[in-house]
Amino acid sequence: MSQPQTSYPDYWKKPPFIKRPWLRWGLIIGTVVYVIVALGTMDVNWVRVWEGLPRGRKLLASFFPPNFADSRGVIIDGILESIWMAIIATIGGIILSVPVGLGAARNLSPRWVYLFCRFIVSASRTFPEIIIAIFAVKFFGFGPFAGFVALSIGTVGFFAKLLAEDIEAMNKTQAESVRSTGSNWFQWVNYAIQPQVMPRMIGLSLYRLDINFRESAVVGIVGAGGIGAHLLTSISRYEYDTTASILLVIIVIVISLEYISGYLRKWVQ
């Protein structure tokens, strides 16, 4: 206990996040200068933007009224195929993710397994689904199977990474307590780790299903099945009223998935 002083400062300031002043100011000024220079190099032709506005209005106008009637069968088939593709890819991807995710958790796996699984995760995260889909179409031909493969690989990169991170953040003593009973590794995972990560994983699965459905529309554009192909066809044929109806269906499905997953997530907590 120190002796009370005679006077105390009445002024206090929060210590800065970056202590060295030259570094702090260097970063701030550098960022500002970079943003200004970057904006300067972006060459915008404002005349063309201005001329484009009425054209955009005309394009939007041709979306209305949406036309379901002309290609109803095609839209329904495409949507069903997209939904099917999204569901199967989500399930397949998650099944593949579980071992990879367990392996990519540092607190669970020996170092070489960890590095190997992290490599798988990074590799599948490197390429966006559409690029994987282009290759999948080359390998397996046109159709939803290629889409399924592309989305599954995308799911592994997403799900395994988040699973591994959730495992790394788990409560250590709960895990310790199950290990101390003499359980084997699989029992340990089943009793100590699974209950801790399960609610979040269910939430993420639904979120991924949502992503996969939207992605299925994108990968369809390169020929990997689903609604995307019809979307592209209708645009290139200038049948914008059909395009509008396809977009509406996609929006409705994404919104309902959002509500369902929100509800389910609350329920599993």
Added chain:
Amino acid sequence: MLRLENVLKRYKTGDVALKNVSLEIPDGQVIALIGPSGAGKSTLIRCVNRLVEPTEGKIYLGDTELTTLPPRELRKARRRMGMIFQEYALVERLTVMENVLSGRLGYVGFWQSFFRKFPKKDVQEAYRLLDRVGLMHMADKRADELSGGQRQRVGICRALIQDPDLLLVDEPTASLDPKTSRQIMRLINELCDERGLAAIINIHDVLLAQMYSQRVVGLKEGEIVYDGPPDGLKPDVLTEIYGEEDWEATIEDVDEDEEEASSK
């Protein structure tokens, strides 16, 4: 009987948590391990069931030397050592029953445990233990719905259903109020008595250590500085363990306190 011979633990950081600790605990003896935070109490009991790997030395449980056991044998040996944790360490999203039955994991196969199909006598024993600690009606509740004292009693059931020879108890009362602390300590003591179990109880509270143990071991900076009867904890001994402080109030006669608690 548990015997530690020159156990040394050096963490990767270079910190030496235990310095050549030797200790012998006969069957059925309950010892309290006291000492300041960081003295190596937790490390010591974790070295026994190898949640922490000792760096040097030997540990015998009966005739089994524990420090060199291969994984399968280690799991078998762990069944004989029930552990009770600070902050209970129940798996919070599992039911009380699952938490208790997880004490049998070392005895059943993976699929049996995966489908929660434990042998009939395990389930019966789980109910019997829950009833013994007064939580029979809580079996299907999720562990995180229970209060602190209730959780610790579930933790005790989980350790006991292993049918252990030895209990390793790590700060069982650290997050409990004084009354619940006493109840938990008394329960652990009674159960050790009923089953002839030996126990090592890490505990901060000197008073509780004196009340509920047959022998006290004082640890300081990884070394044993006191090993003797509870009433041998005089002010000079406590100063040796914890450092200079006024100890008179801590070691007052405890009988009165105990009677008050047990009449509840």
